[in-house]
Amino acid sequence: MRRLLTVFVLIAGLPFSIAGQELRVPNKPDSVKFAVIGDAGTGSSAQKGIAKEMATWRTRFPFTFVVMAGDNMYGGERPRDFQKKFEIPYKPLLDANVKFYAALGNHDDAALQRNYKPFNMNGERFYTFKPKDGVRFFALDSNYVDKTQLEWLDKQLAASGSEWKIMFFHHPLYSSGETHGSAELQRDLLEPLFVKHGVNLVLTGHEHFYERLKPQKGIQYFIIGNSAKLRKGDLSKSGLTLFGTDREYSFMLMEISGDELFFQTINERGQTIDTGSVRRVGKVEPAPGRTTQPVVPQARPTPAQPGPRQPESKSTPSK
Amino acid sequence: MKVSHLLTVALLTAACGGDPAPDRSTYEASEPAATPAATTGEAAEPFSPAPDPAEKGPQISSAPPAPLVAPEARAKGVNPHAAILADFKERVDAYMKVRKDAIKDAPPLKETSDVTKIKAAQDGMAAQIRAARPNAKQGDVLTPEIAAQFRRLLYPELKGDDGRDAKEILKDDAPSAASIPFKVNAKYPDGAPVPTVPANLLLNLPTLPEPLQFKIIGRHLILLDEDADVIVDYTLNVIR
Secondary structure, three states: OHHHHHHHHHHHHHHHHHHHOOOOOOOOOOOEEEEEEOOOOOOOHHHHHHHHHHHHHHOOOOOOEEEEOOOOOOOOOOHHHHHHHHHOOOHHHHHOOOEEEEOOOOOOOHHHHHOEHHHOOOOOOOEEEEEEOOEEEEEOOOOOOOHHHHHHHHHHHHHOOOOEEEEEOOOOOOOOEOOOOOOHHHHHHHHHHHHHHOOOEEEEOOOOOEEEEOOEOOEEEEEEOOOOOOOOOOEOOOOOEEEEEOOOOEEEEEEEEOOEEEEEEEEOOOOEEEEEEEEOOOOOOOOOOOOOOOOOOOEEOOOOOOOOOOOOOOOOOOO | OOHHHHHHHHHHHHHHOOOOOOOOOEEEOOOOOOOOOOOOOOOOOOOOOOOOOOOOOOOOOOOOOOOOOOHHHHHHOOOHHHHHHHHHHHHHHHHHHHHHHHHOOOOOOOOEOOHHHHHHHHHHHHHHHHHHOOOOOOOOOOOHHHHHHHHHHHHHHHOHHHHHHHHHHHHOOOOOHHHOOOOOOOEOOOOOOOOOOOHHHHOOOOOOOOOEEEEEEOOEEEEEEOOOOEEEEEEOOOOO
16 A cells, blocks of 8 residues: 555656656757855765756756855865765866856865966956857955955956846855854955945855845845855845745756846755746946946746745655 | 055055066967077075074064164155155066076066976976075064054054955865975965965055065965966964
């Protein structure tokens, strides 16, 4: 009887399981496609599991680069650690010429990682790159927000024009985490620049969970610090939270097409745990003295998905 | 952001000056920037640090409290606080000059996929720097006067909500003070977390030329050469 029940449960769960593994981003031919991970450098089975899913999903969604939100290497940083905690887990992606762009976390040896070519930091602790016209990324060093970095960021953002402006760094400016919480001191310095220059999206880690936050001052924030580490019970959902989970490892797929950014967050079992899109409203042109941001991202679930799966839900399908 | 932060930054900028920030890399994803050409050089002898009073962990400094105002500055009638910060800049510049001369023949720290080469360049650079300043001692850069000035600059930022946040950050994933060698010319330990420096404290300290950085371990301040992972100087109990 128990066996029959198990079979029934498996059959009943199958459509949901398949549905959870559908690609929920449009996968348009000329879009910018990338993945996001954070706090990933453990060399653990969790990291390997996420890395394996990334490679699997890439066969359906050919992202060309990966953004790393810091803590890229926990513990030792000997040559064999770089193999164990980076080169081996992500070998299928590296072999497929997928580029990784790293930001520094508080566990990272800056001098080593800045100069480690596969991290594409070009020898710098903060840098910018443009994968395609109309989209620009900025990697910041949130461990050391000094005047030099702030001046650089102000100048680079002012010069970036009407592009999508995407920040990635380690410490979350907004967070519902019990252990760390919002990095308010960094926020005091960075947020005014983000608002002034019309930043659209901020990707961070540090908290070992996933959280999609309500847009703050017109900027969409994600925390994805659970690509190899989990701090279960640490996410205390707050007024900031749109969706979050501290019970699953995950990574994100992102796609930018025109004024819309689509995201799909996937756990270590290959199941979609969150999905939606962010629409950029209007165009931003550099203007001296701008104090408000005309670009207002609007996060919403994609039509294919009625809403994010709640991790505590009993009816959640599992693989 | 407090107005006092901005005023302090403006004062420090005026006092310390410094070269303009170098342009950072801006590049297309498909076009990695070229790396500089390699040069070769011989590695220096392994470093054998002299015994240090702080060898068994940081101790409370027994030095008498330093005067806040440099006597020379007082005699000349210049802004004493600016004079102390100007003195700090001179000492930092002197270190940077020694450093530049020391590493000119060392293998350059440059981008590579081979971590062994990065480590070797880093170690070679560190050895050359140590060899160039074998008699360097605690207080050469962070003199008692400068340390006292730093304490004075940081103290307001350690009060109130921002102060509480700053102290939380200093505890967050930070290494224990006992695990870090408070020793001039020592290596910052491999694998030890690098504590985040609270942004409000950082903006109240002088801007340093790269690759120098301030690090705060527990209550103590380290001046770190980040490329070489060498502790240039340290001062104890800057955080009250």
